[in-house]
Amino acid sequence: MSKIVVSIIILISSLTLVAQDVMTPERLIQLGKVSAKGITQDGSNVVYSVSQYSLETDKTTRKIYQIPINGGESQEISEYSSLIKNKKLSPNGKYQIVTKDVKLKKVTGKDYYNDVPNSDVKIYDALNYRHWDTWEDGEYSHIMYQTTENDVTITYDIMPDEPFDCPQKPFGGSEDYLWNTDGSSILYVTKKSYGTDYTLSTNSDIYEYNLETKKTTNLTTNNDGYDTNPTFSKKGQLAWLQMKRDGYEADKNDIIILVDDKEVNLTASWDGTVFSYIWGEKAEKIYFVAPRGGTIQLFEIEVPSTKEHSSYPKQITNGQFDVSGIVGQSNDILVVKRRDMNHAIELYTVRLSNGEMSQLTHVNDALYDSIDLSTVEERMIKTTDGKDMLTWIIYPPNFDATKKYPTILYCKGGPQGALSQSYSFRWNFQLMAANGYIIVAPSRRGMSGFGIEWNEQISKDYGGQNMQDYLSAIDEMAKEPYVDENRLGSIGASYGGYSVFYLAGMHEGRFKSFISHDGIFNQRSMYGTTEELFFVNWDLGGPYWDKNNTAAQKSFANFNPIDNVDKWDTPILIIQGGKDYRVPIGQGLEAFQAAQLRGVKSRLLYFPQENHWVLNKNNSLVWQREFYKWLKETL
Numbered sequence: 001m002s003k004i005v006v007s008i009i010i011l012i013s014s015l016t017l018v019a020q021d022v023m024t025p026e027r028l029i030q031l032g033k034v035s036a037k038g039i040t041q042d043g044s045n046v047v048y049s050v051s052q053y054s055l056e057t058d059k060t061t062r063k064i065y066q067i068p069i070n071g072g073e074s075q076e077i078s079e080y081s082s083l084i085k086n087k088k089l090s091p092n093g094k095y096q097i098v099t100k101d102v103k104l105k106k107v108t109g110k111d112y113y114n115d116v117p118n119s120d121v122k123i124y125d126a127l128n129y130r131h132w133d134t135w136e137d138g139e140y141s142h143i144m145y146q147t148t149e150n151d152v153t154i155t156y157d158i159m160p161d162e163p164f165d166c167p168q169k170p171f172g173g174s175e176d177y178l179w180n181t182d183g184s185s186i187l188y189v190t191k192k193s194y195g196t197d198y199t200l201s202t203n204s205d206i207y208e209y210n211l212e213t214k215k216t217t218n219l220t221t222n223n224d225g226y227d228t229n230p231t232f233s234k235k236g237q238l239a240w241l242q243m244k245r246d247g248y249e250a251d252k253n254d255i256i257i258l259v260d261d262k263e264v265n266l267t268a269s270w271d272g273t274v275f276s277y278i279w280g281e282k283a284e285k286i287y288f289v290a291p292r293g294g295t296i297q298l299f300e301i302e303v304p305s306t307k308e309h310s311s312y313p314k315q316i317t318n319g320q321f322d323v324s325g326i327v328g329q330s331n332d333i334l335v336v337k338r339r340d341m342n343h344a345i346e347l348y349t350v351r352l353s354n355g356e357m358s359q360l361t362h363v364n365d366a367l368y369d370s371i372d373l374s375t376v377e378e379r380m381i382k383t384t385d386g387k388d389m390l391t392w393i394i395y396p397p398n399f400d401a402t403k404k405y406p407t408i409l410y411c412k413g414g415p416q417g418a419l420s421q422s423y424s425f426r427w428n429f430q431l432m433a434a435n436g437y438i439i440v441a442p443s444r445r446g447m448s449g450f451g452i453e454w455n456e457q458i459s460k461d462y463g464g465q466n467m468q469d470y471l472s473a474i475d476e477m478a479k480e481p482y483v484d485e486n487r488l489g490s491i492g493a494s495y496g497g498y499s500v501f502y503l504a505g506m507h508e509g510r511f512k513s514f515i516s517h518d519g520i521f522n523q524r525s526m527y528g529t530t531e532e533l534f535f536v537n538w539d540l541g542g543p544y545w546d547k548n549n550t551a552a553q554k555s556f557a558n559f560n561p562i563d564n565v566d567k568w569d570t571p572i573l574i575i576q577g578g579k580d581y582r583v584p585i586g587q588g589l590e591a592f593q594a595a596q597l598r599g600v601k602s603r604l605l606y607f608p609q610e611n612h613w614v615l616n617k618n619n620s621l622v623w624q625r626e627f628y629k630w631l632k633e634t635l
Helices: 003-014 025-029 196-200 365-369 429-434 452-456 465-478 495-504 523-529 533-540 550-558 561-567 585-597 617-634
Strands: 033-039 045-054 059-068 075-077 096-103 139-149 152-157 177-179 185-190 205-210 216-218 227-232 238-242 254-259 262-265 276-279 285-292 295-302 322-330 333-340 343-351 357-359 375-382 388-395 405-411 438-442 483-493 513-517 572-577 602-607
Touching: 025 617, 033 322, 033 333, 033 343, 096 152, 096 177, 139 185, 177 227, 185 227, 196 533, 205 227, 227 276, 238 276, 254 285, 276 322, 285 322, 322 343, 375 465, 388 429, 388 465, 405 465, 405 495, 429 438, 438 465, 465 483, 465 495, 483 495, 495 513, 495 561, 513 617, 523 533, 523 550, 523 585, 533 550, 561 585, 572 585, 572 617, 585 602, 602 617
Parallel strands: 295 322, 405 438, 405 483, 483 513, 513 572, 572 602
Antiparallel strands: 033 045, 045 059, 059 075, 096 139, 139 152, 177 185, 185 205, 205 216, 227 238, 238 254, 254 262, 276 285, 285 295, 322 333, 333 343, 343 357, 375 388, 388 438
C-alpha cells in the first residue's frame, strides 16, 4: 500500500466526529491539495506534492511524491531537484538565476531622516503606493544570475537601478523568466513603467539580456498590451502569450511565435482566449488550455514552418470537467491537472492520439467515496435578448424532485473570466449543495468560453444586460416545482459582490437573502482608492469627473449600487478584508453602514488581515460557518 493511500486513511479516520455522508466545512478545509512539480527528465515519472491542513494540530504538512506516468503506486521522496529540469540553471551549467528584492526608492520616514529610526510614516509622490495587499516600500524584485569562481559566488543584477519588478508582483513566478537555448542570454517579463503610469497600463514586455554585451533588448516593443509566458521549443523557436490592448486585462489572449524573426499569431482567427500553453516535444505543435462553453479544455495547434499560417486549433478533450493546466509531455502522453465541481484537482494523463484521459493521482478519492456527491446539470436558458446562456445547476446530494429546496443565485466575480467546472476551497458549490441548497450559476455576459463578443459585452455595462442575465436564470429556475420561489438568495464576491449590491436595489422582491464579499458598493470611492486604475478605466469607462466621457458618465450615473440603497429591504451579510486594496475596506463599511441606518437586517464579517481572498485556515472555517449560519437565519 502506498504511503499516500495510508495518509488518506488517516485523514478519513480523523473526520469521524463529523457527518460521513456529505461535504462539510471541516472536510473541505482538510482536503489534500495536489501541486504538480513536473515530469522527470527520463519521462518515466511525474513528481507532485500534497499539502494537507490538520484542524486538530492547526498545521499544514507538505509531502513530495513521484508516480509512474503510466500509473501505479506513488512513492514518497525527500527531494526532487535532480529528477526534473532545473529552469534556473543555464543550459551550459555555468550560471544560476536567482531573484532578490533590491531597495531603490525612499519611502519611509527613516529613509529620509536617519535621526528618526522609530518613525512610522510612508511618503509618496506618485500612485502605486500599494498593490493587492502590500504597501510599496521602495524594494523591487530583480532577476540576477550567479556564478562561482575560485570558490567565490559572484552575483550580477540584470536590472540594475530599475524600479521595476521581475517576477512581477503580486503573482509573478518562474513563468516570468528563462534562459535562451544556449545560455547566452536571459529572457524576462516586466512592466517598465513606474508610479502613476504603472497603475494605468497593462503594457508588460519581454526583454532579452545578453550576458556578454550586458545589453537589454525589448523583444515586444510593437505591442501595447500584455506580453507574457515566453518559452522556447527544443528547436530554439520562441513563443509567448499576447494581449493587444493596453489597459484591458481580460483582452483576447493569443499564442505568438517567431518565424524568420517575424511574429505569427497562431490563434488570431480563433474566437477564443488562451489560458496557458506548452511546446510539443517535437516543436511541431503547441498544446494549450482554454475555456470552451462552461468548461476548460485541452487543445492543440500546428506550428507553421513559414509566416503563412493557416492551421486552426483542434480540441483534444471534452467533458464536464476543467483541464486547468498542463504539466508536461512524455511521448504520446500529456500530464494535466483536472477538476470538476465535485472534485478538487488531481493529475491525469491524456493520450494525444485519441484524447483518452486516465486519473494518475488519487489523493482525495477515499474521502469523496465516503460522501454523497452533488448532481451537476448543464442547462441552456434564454436571455432577454434571445440568446442561449449556459447555466450550471448544482443539486443537493440525494436530491428529491418531489420536495422544495431553497435556491441560491451565484454571481461570478471578474467581471470577465470563466464560470467553469472549478473547485474552490471557499466558494464551493459542492458544500453549498450539501447544506441543502440548489445553486444556479449562470454564465452571464462577461464569461469567457462563448466567444469574444460575449466576453467583452460587460465592460462599461455593469448594471445592464448581465443583470438581466442573472434574473433570467433565477426566474427560469423558480418555475421548477422543486424550487421554493419564496426562499431565493443571491451571493457573490468581487464583481459578484457588486452584483449582489446592485441586485439588492432592483430585484423587486425576488430574493430573501444576500451575501456580498469584497464587492464594489460605491463606484466613485472605488475609483478613488483602488490600485490598478487600468481596470476601472477600462470597465467603467474612465474617471467619474470626466464630464465629456459618455461611457464613464453612464457607468457612474446608472450603474452605481449606492444610488439604489433607498430600495434596500432584504437581509444582507457583508464580508470585507482589511488588506484588500483591489476593492478597499471602505466599500464594505459603507454598505454595512447604509444597511444598518436603513434598518435592514445586516451583519458585517470583517477580516483585518485578509486581502481580496480568505487565506488563513482558521479564518476560512469561520467564513464558512458564518456563511451557512446567515443562510439558515434568513433563507
